[in-house]
Amino acid sequence: MSARVTITTSDQLGQVLQGARKIAGLTQAEAATRLAISQSRVSHMELNPDTISVAQLLALLGAYELDLVIEPRAVRDKLLEKLDW
Numbered sequence: 001m002s003a004r005v006t007i008t009t010s011d012q013l014g015q016v017l018q019g020a021r022k023i024a025g026l027t028q029a030e031a032a033t034r035l036a037i038s039q040s041r042v043s044h045m046e047l048n049p050d051t052i053s054v055a056q057l058l059a060l061l062g063a064y065e066l067d068l069v070i071e072p073r074a075v076r077d078k079l080l081e082k083l084d085w
Helices: 010-023 028-035 039-047 054-063 077-082
Strands: none
Touching: 010 039, 010 054, 028 039, 028 054
């Protein structure tokens, strides 16, 4: 994927994971082989992304050559300047 995607719901995550797998040119079976899991588990994760652990999510993203980026939601510049991370 060449663009950023904002995900705010687990349903969106499932759609993004499925799309990312397809863009990577992988079938569910091929993704499963890369992750050493079953094809049915890949299907389940895409259809029920709320069941995915953080470790599983990071493994999926790695297999699809994606990064997880966390950033603040769009707020006024003045508020961003006050953030002390």
